[in-house]
Amino acid sequence: MNEKVVELLNAQVNKEFFSAYMYLGVSQYYTRQNLPGFASWYMIQAQEEQEHAMKFYNYLVDNDVLVELSQIIPATSDYKDPLAAAKAADKHEHYITAEIEKIMDAAVKDKDYRTQLFLNWFITEQEEEERNSKDMIAKIEMIGNDNKGLYMLDKELGERKG
Numbered sequence: 001m002n003e004k005v006v007e008l009l010n011a012q013v014n015k016e017f018f019s020a021y022m023y024l025g026v027s028q029y030y031t032r033q034n035l036p037g038f039a040s041w042y043m044i045q046a047q048e049e050q051e052h053a054m055k056f057y058n059y060l061v062d063n064d065v066l067v068e069l070s071q072i073i074p075a076t077s078d079y080k081d082p083l084a085a086a087k088a089a090d091k092h093e094h095y096i097t098a099e100i101e102k103i104m105d106a107a108v109k110d111k112d113y114r115t116q117l118f119l120n121w122f123i124t125e126q127e128e129e130e131r132n133s134k135d136m137i138a139k140i141e142m143i144g145n146d147n148k149g150l151y152m153l154d155k156e157l158g159e160r161k162g
């Protein structure tokens with residue numbers, strides 16, 4: 001595999017683990033706001049991100065690359081309000097999409113068809129991730145300052161299984 005492609009794939013292992021960390025911070029924020037449904041929803045997100053990290057990790061290992069396990073940057077649990085937490089998650093997903101597209105660009109440039117095929121799953125996944133985070137913002141904005149609405153949404157989000 002091309003050096004640049006390897007470097008970007010390796011960096012993505014770290015970024016996906018950071019995503020898990022970031023969602024854990026969001027989940028903890030909601031726990032502290034007495035919103036267990038939101039907290040559970042974002043905890044599931046955090047678990048998914050670990051799976052994403054492991055997909056990148058395993059792809060590299062399967063291609064005989066020694067994966068560098070670099071330091072993960074700290075994540076916050078401190079948000080102004082539920083909307084701010086949801087917006088931070090949405091912003092992060094757009095960042096991740098852009099990072100995955102950068103890897104795809106490098107793979108295309110290098111005619112690395114195997115990596116392109118591998119990345120296709122993530123391109124599709126990011127479309128879903130962005131849609132989910134956008135929907136979350138829309139729902140919270142719709143509720144506004146209505147505590148009953150927030151309670152109902154929390155109940156709905158708590159039903160997510162995976």
Ligand code: FEO
Pocket residue numbers: 016019048049052093096126129
């Ligand atoms: Fe790993 Fe939420 O994208």
